[in-house]
Amino acid sequence: GDSVTQMEGPVTLSEEAFLTINCTYTATGYPSLFWYVQYPGEGLQLLLKATKADDKGSNKGFEATYRKETTSFHLEKGSVQVSDSAVYFCARFSGGGADGLTFGKGTHLIIQP
Amino acid sequence: GAGVSQSPSNKVTEKGKDVELRCDPISGHTALYWYRQSLGQGLEFLIYFQGNSAPDKSGLPSDRFSAERTGGSVSTLTIQRTQQEDSAVYLCASSPSGGAGQTQYFGPGTRLLVL
Numbered sequence: 067g068d069s070v071t072q073m074e075g076p077v078t079l080s081e082e083a084f085l086t087i088n089c090t091y092t093a094t095g096y097p098s099l100f101w102y103v104q105y106p107g108e109g110l111q112l113l114l115k116a117t118k119a120d121d122k123g124s125n126k127g128f129e130a131t132y133r134k135e136t137t138s139f140h141l142e143k144g145s146v147q148v149s150d151s152a153v154y155f156c157a158r159f160s161g162g163g164a165d166g167l168t169f170g171k172g173t174h175l176i177i178q179p
Numbered sequence: 180g181a182g183v184s185q186s187p188s189n190k191v192t193e194k195g196k197d198v199e200l201r202c203d204p205i206s207g208h209t210a211l212y213w214y215r216q217s218l219g220q221g222l223e224f225l226i227y228f229q230g231n232s233a234p235d236k237s238g239l240p241s242d243r244f245s246a247e248r249t250g251g252s253v254s255t256l257t258i259q260r261t262q263q264e265d266s267a268v269y270l271c272a273s274s275p276s277g278g279a280g281q282t283q284y285f286g287p288g289t290r291l292l293v294l
Contacts, residue, residue: 108287109287110270112284161278161280166227169221171221
């Protein structure tokens with residue numbers, strides 16, 4: 067079935083470091099791709115999304131590009147802040163049927179001052 | 180406007196009891212989703228409603244789980260004869276019409292603990 071694979075971490079970085087969280091997905095159909103974030107003590111919220119190949123989603127300094135040739139949707143940020151500490155989930159969704167989002171296992175990101 | 184709301188926020192129950200979890204989606208959203216978040220399994224999709232209909236219930240973990248939605252709005256997830264492995268956070272999400280590119284908006288979840 068459909069699946070999403072992401073690095074699980076925890077990933078620990080210093081403030082202002084460059085961040086990459088890898089995400090790959092199974093290529094069944096033409097899914098939309100999402101990054102959701104869960105800050106400590108808060109609910110899941112959308113960070114960014116891309117709905118077709120070569121689209122780039124961006125928000126709060128984070129970016130991810132939908133790469134069909136490598137079935138990837140890696141999350142990047144040029145300079146992380148302590149406030150970016152959270153759990154990040156990559157997800158795919160085909161819609162139109164009876165399925166929901168398929169999530170990766172989540173990556174716990176810890177930013178140290 | 181108001182987001183997705185869920186109740187109760189926390190529920191502690193004894194093994195073998197039935198529990199009912201409620202989700203109130205964003206007004207006007209026809210698509211509603213239930214997920215479960217647990218340490219061992221991560222985030223799992225359970226069931227999807229389009230209006231009041233659930234086309235496929237195969238994502239529910241066992242026949243002790245059931246869900247309904249009435250009036251195209253509020254949904255309830257019922258777990259009968261709860262087991263300790265049912266302990267998890269149950270999340271509800273809604274989207275405008277269930278299209279592939281639409282954002283799903285999540286509620287705060289119900290944290291269920293089965294003793």
